Amino acid sequence: MSDFKSDQYGPCTLTVKHACPIELTMHIMGGKWKGIILSLLSKSPMYYNAMRREIPGITQRILTLQLRDMKKNGLIEREETSDNPKRVLYYLTDLGESFVPILKSLEKWGNAYISQQEEKLKKS
Amino acid sequence: MSDFKSDQYGPCTLTVKHACPIELTMHIMGGKWKGIILSLLSKSPMYYNAMRREIPGITQRILTLQLRDMKKNGLIEREETSDNPKRVLYYLTDLGESFVPILKSLEKWGNAYISQQEEKLKKS
DNA sequence: ACAAGAAGGCACAATTTTGTTACTAGCCAT
DNA sequence: ATGGCTAGTAACAAAATTGTGCCTTCTTGT
Numbered sequence: 605m606s607d608f609k610s611d612q613y614g615p616c617t618l619t620v621k622h623a624c625p626i627e628l629t630m631h632i633m634g635g636k637w638k639g640i641i642l643s644l645l646s647k648s649p650m651y652y653n654a655m656r657r658e659i660p661g662i663t664q665r666i667l668t669l670q671l672r673d674m675k676k677n678g679l680i681e682r683e684e685t686s687d688n689p690k691r692v693l694y695y696l697t698d699l700g701e702s703f704v705p706i707l708k709s710l711e712k713w714g715n716a717y718i719s720q721q722e723e724k725l726k727k728s
Numbered sequence: 729m730s731d732f733k734s735d736q737y738g739p740c741t742l743t744v745k746h747a748c749p750i751e752l753t754m755h756i757m758g759g760k761w762k763g764i765i766l767s768l769l770s771k772s773p774m775y776y777n778a779m780r781r782e783i784p785g786i787t788q789r790i791l792t793l794q795l796r797d798m799k800k801n802g803l804i805e806r807e808e809t810s811d812n813p814k815r816v817l818y819y820l821t822d823l824g825e826s827f828v829p830i831l832k833s834l835e836k837w838g839n840a841y842i843s844q845q846e847e848k849l850k851k852s
Numbered sequence: 853a854c855a856a857g858a859a860g861g862c863a864c865a866a867t868t869t870t871g872t873t874a875c876t877a878g879c880c881a882t
Numbered sequence: 883a884t885g886g887c888t889a890g891t892a893a894c895a896a897a898a899t900t901g902t903g904c905c906t907t908c909t910t911g912t
Contacts, residue, residue, distance in 0.1 A: 626763035626838060627760060630758050637751075637900090663900090666901070688910070689858050705833075711753070714750060720823065776888080787873095790871070814888070858909085861906075866900085867901085868900085872895075875892075876891070876892095880888105881886090881887105
């Protein structure tokens with residue numbers, strides 16, 4: 605259900621231009637793997653199996669699903685190379701690139717959160 | 729499952745300080761309602777039922793669950809007032825506040841995404 | 853001829869998240 | 883004393899997300 609229909613998302617008091625953009629973004633970028641995939645691709649384009657190796661714990665099926673989703677949402681591009689054996693290269697689109705700075709702040713925030721949690725643990 | 733255990737999250741090639749902070753953040757902030765709730769509270773503290781009215785489509789149960797989760801993760805604080813009838817005020821903690829700028833960029837990005845989608849629709 | 857790497861597909865299953873409907877308990881005003 | 887407001891609970895159900903295990907097709911190296 606990642607299709608975007610402009611009247612599918614409930615109104616949001618913050619900005620009611622079309623739908624709630626925050627919820628939309630969370631829906632597109634949230635989830636367990638999208639962030640990691642995006643951050644890998646932000647460093648360089650990558651072949652399918654290379655990504656698989658770089659993301660421990662992900663299965664082929666899930667990786668494929670995520671990549672498809674991200675392509676459908678215009679975040680990445682898929683390109684079959686013509687060399688043998690045929691390989692598939694994935695890389696960020698401009699839209700995908702435009703999310704990278706946000707990704708970095710999410711990462712920062714996460715790290716801050718972690719250290720805060722650790723401080724709490726010390727005290728208890 | 730929102731508890732944080734430092735070795736529960738798979739390694740992330742980006743930053744392997746403790747776990748993948750991106751995934752962690754997505755896990756804490758993702759989902760359908762957290763963003764909206766946070767953005768409401770970023771404007772002012774709010775009572776339970778006021779929030780309920782401001783977020784069309786949310787049910788009591790879900791709102792309660794979300795608020796509890798956010799409190800558990802240290803994003804918001806819950807305070808029972810002593811007036812009659814007793815009411816419950818929710819407000820952001822510093823940690824919660826610290827996410828607001830990110831929320832705004834998520835919102836911006838969402839809006840950009842929406843306009844891009846619309847342009848595509850025009851062309852087809 | 854045969855294994856092995858590339859990029860998946862398929863059937864099914866478990867988990868997590870979100871939703872529905874109804875109910876409670878304290879208090880207050882009419 | 884009845885209804886309505888406060889902030890929830892409880893039992894149950896549906897939907898979405900993520901995962902498992904095994905199969906496939908093409909190709910290249912030995």
